[in-house]
Amino acid sequence: MRRSEIRKAQERTASILLANGIALAAHEIEHIEVAGFGLDELEVQGLELVTYVNTDRYCAKELVLFPRQTCPEHLHPSIGNEPGKMETFRCRSGKVFLYVEGEAAASIKSVVPAGSESYYTVFHEVELLPGEQYTIQPGIKHWFQAGDEGAIVSEFSSTSRDEYDIFTDPRIERLPAILEEE
Amino acid sequence: MRRSEIRKAQERTASILLANGIALAAHEIEHIEVAGFGLDELEVQGLELVTYVNTDRYCAKELVLFPRQTCPEHLHPSIGNEPGKMETFRCRSGKVFLYVEGEAAASIKSVVPAGSESYYTVFHEVELLPGEQYTIQPGIKHWFQAGDEGAIVSEFSSTSRDEYDIFTDPRIERLPAILEEE
Numbered sequence: 475m476r477r478s479e480i481r482k483a484q485e486r487t488a489s490i491l492l493a494n495g496i497a498l499a500a501h502e503i504e505h506i507e508v509a510g511f512g513l514d515e516l517e518v519q520g521l522e523l524v525t526y527v528n529t530d531r532y533c534a535k536e537l538v539l540f541p542r543q544t545c546p547e548h549l550h551p552s553i554g555n556e557p558g559k560m561e562t563f564r565c566r567s568g569k570v571f572l573y574v575e576g577e578a579a580a581s582i583k584s585v586v587p588a589g590s591e592s593y594y595t596v597f598h599e600v601e602l603l604p605g606e607q608y609t610i611q612p613g614i615k616h617w618f619q620a621g622d623e624g625a626i627v628s629e630f631s632s633t634s635r636d637e638y639d640i641f642t643d644p645r646i647e648r649l650p651a652i653l654e655e656e
Numbered sequence: 657m658r659r660s661e662i663r664k665a666q667e668r669t670a671s672i673l674l675a676n677g678i679a680l681a682a683h684e685i686e687h688i689e690v691a692g693f694g695l696d697e698l699e700v701q702g703l704e705l706v707t708y709v710n711t712d713r714y715c716a717k718e719l720v721l722f723p724r725q726t727c728p729e730h731l732h733p734s735i736g737n738e739p740g741k742m743e744t745f746r747c748r749s750g751k752v753f754l755y756v757e758g759e760a761a762a763s764i765k766s767v768v769p770a771g772s773e774s775y776y777t778v779f780h781e782v783e784l785l786p787g788e789q790y791t792i793q794p795g796i797k798h799w800f801q802a803g804d805e806g807a808i809v810s811e812f813s814s815t816s817r818d819e820y821d822i823f824t825d826p827r828i829e830r831l832p833a834i835l836e837e838e
Contacts, residue, residue, distance in 0.1 A: 496748075499787045529744075
């Protein structure tokens, strides 16, 4: 992604959060993470993140999805003796469709990103409205897409080690934002 | 506390959260925890809590403080081989004055609850406005008070085991809300 595209997405993310009463410090706005997953179609497959805290015991982030933006399918593996990341998604505004392993919905309410159909394999659907949440167990494949209005999702979790995430799409490499900017 | 007092505090807490754009599910509103600490002066020393999730790896809560309401001084001890609870307080609305161990402020911006002065012993002051946060290390004594407008504070932490909390005031027993209701 070009630096100008990242900057624009950061500004849009900050505006969405502020409009929904979620205050950020100036240094947090500067460091909003814009994850394009190396796919070069941020508005389709992408995610914006503010990491509030990530210690060796817990992590908390705010996730922002633009309308119909999708975070691609992935899982959090165990690392050494430690089980994979466990995470709780709590919808704060808008609507989010979350897909996990389990019985597939007969028809899903999301649109799988065109050209990437084979990289979406789990279709047990969980619809989250503001005030609703769902906990994803370690090692479970999942992906999620915002509704037509976009979404803000608070993520509460065990320690986050994004560099170990395993994506179904082999084209994806989950790079830190700072590398994507270069 | 009487059941009617608890119910009133729950309704007030839900209203404050909703007015600030924080949506709760119906079952969460019913289970808002009203902690009076057995001191029978809820508006002075007390705290309202919504626990979103508390697993064996992490915990997330929303804390609500009425204007100038104070959570009494306490610490989170180690339990067996596990270090004490580590917690990050993030101010969402209003203002909160947090006190931890360390160099004492020459004069503090809070009012120590009358009659309980001897149970407040740490005075290193951290003032948190919306978008600002502070992480309290395990085993560190701390207490906090809202400003004149009250406060909403998101707490991200390691696993919460409130029953082990050690309060400076020996009159306090940190009971689950369900016991307080009886």
